[in-house]
Amino acid sequence: MVAVRWEYFIFYAFSAVTLIQLFYYLFFFRRLAVYEPKHKLQSQTHAVSVIICARDEDENLARHLPGVLLQEYPTTNEVIVVNDNSVDDSKYLLADLQKTFRKMQVIELSQEAKLIQGKKFPLSMGIKEAKHEVILLTDADCVPASENWLHKMQDMFTPGIEVVLGYGAYRKLPGFLNKLIRFETFHTALQYFSYALAGKPYMGVGRNLAYRKGLFFRNKGFSSINHIPSGDDDLFVNKVATKDNTAIMIDPEAFTLSTPKKSWKDWTRQKSRHYTTGKFYKTSHKFLLGLYTSSFFLFYPLFTLSAIFFDWRWSLIPIGLRLLVVGIIWKKAMKRLGEEDLFRWFWVLDIWMFFYYIIFAPSLWKRPAKRWK
Template sequence: MLDFIQEYFFELLYAAFLLPQLILWCIIVPSQWKVERHHPTSNNEGVSVIVAARNEEHHLPTLLDHLVNQEYPEFEIIIINDRSSDQSSRIIREYQQKHNIIKEIVIDDNFGAISPKKFALSKGIPQAKYNQLLFTDADCVPASNQWIKLMTARLSTHPLTLGIGWYLPKHGRLVEKFTQFETLITALQYVSFSRIGINYMGVGRNIAYTKALYTSGNGFESHKNVLSGDDDLFINQVANKDNTATIIHPDSLTYSQPPSTWKKWYFQKLRHLSAGHHYKLSNKLLLGALSTSHLSVYFIYLLLLPLNVANLLYLSLLLIIRLVAITICTRKFTRMTNTKFSWWFIPIMDFMLIAYQIIIGASSVISKRNTWI
């Protein structure tokens, strides 16, 4: 037995690292697919839609047009205007004259807050008229006029609902495609894990929870000095298998444009991943194991190619099974949500994720970036 292990050490190591990936993409993700084929019944309670915006004059008209046309019996729109120096206030006032459901909250100073967005939200949430809170970003738009209804339908029984924010590439650049793919993989993972009771993140551009849950969790107080995390760190703090719901429905998505340059992408990811150091230990171990297994599978595969040509078919077959499983999950997601992604990009994008994990992972450790882009 010992001789066998010594002779096939790297092959066994390869299989060991590949196993978590196969469990994820062949078992966990597929087993959790549930599409809401019909719109969930609205609970008809009032909803406060909250948006923190800073210098968003180019995005606010589109967003507000979509929000005021939502089909929902009772809701308000709160725009937290965070120290904007552009025409944001003028635009908001113009919409207020036509729609009395719009409320503007002006932030003149962040009083030294390390996380400006959390500070803005912490000032806006207490002024919400309703207990049900629904959040998105100023550069996003809801996929349909049923967005409020779908995202809040389960809040009466599950005070936290995780939605999905989808990117729509504008120029067809590689960085846009990669951002779309990475976001897709992330969404598949956090939705699937949430449905088996493991909640570690969501996205602030499409999330709903109750004011009571926010208050009982003491808001963002425990991580107020962390730049990012108004979404994932809050979820880490308050979510459990009994109070959290997820939704995958074409009308429940929000759409936004991905970064158009690698520089913008880099700093966006640094900001997003800065919160990861503050996750629960169990979450960090889970995500670290998945990331390590992904990187190690490719590393060992490339290492073994020149050393063990005899097992090339076996090694390649296992890797292909994983890629096929990811492709199947991706295509099912896009069919369920009426979105598009070119499946033939997946092998390239999957390999690029390794460089992403190394570069961004290392950078997030040493970065001290403290600005809200």
């Protein structure tokens, strides 16, 4: 009798977890899959300040900065590079580029801000010196996917919009690690884009993010998160973004591209650093993200137990339904974000997420590293 109750309990728990997953996919993530931007009769051309913070990035600056400087844009814009205490040849490289590109401004920082951790001080200095209201951010290791990146991102600043979330993609390279990195990037974007479309924006990525300078100063910049090394992108967006002031831009011409890490060790270190900020999100966001993660983590173990101890034929119904819904939404969303080649690995990547959460769960309790480089 006890065994029968236990068997049913496992199946009911598995069914409940499946329903939670279906709720997230049908209520939230479907929004990105079916998203169609509103047709605009006329584009806008705001004056824009592009800001890039760099520390010991001479090779990346040489490789990627020209892609930012050569954007096709018909009105006023500037590119500000904050060279943060670099000891490589960045200073000389930037001085040489300034001779050719007069719209580029360089801010040389030669002292550390002891009470402000991470990238926030150099970024704040760049925003302070920016001449224009629209601020567009990217990183030194990123290059715009097209010469229309600047135009596409700034065009989303319609009346009332103060934050624009873009997609920072990774280059497609050989190897399975590359697929895992790009899938994790896609899966994260699926969440923050879909939540924004549902009126619950909670993060953005500094590789491709824009907001108004006035918004930054009205919220006293990073003052409330200066003690946290990272979070200059996601925590700031978590604080200031609302359902009414946030838009997304997923035109492929508006993506940025980065070269992903090439070793497992480097990637896990990078992701661990990023996850240390999640504990500082708003409570409602932590609840929604935590419930989704927990249900994803429990899904395959409960399926296995249900198939073994209950009835494998009944257990196929919830898993089949979930895989059908997830597959349809992933396929459409991957196509929108230019990651459609990943879909052939759909089931492998879905199972991989169980192990992914095991690997990175400890990062939620780690103390963040104090340096951003």
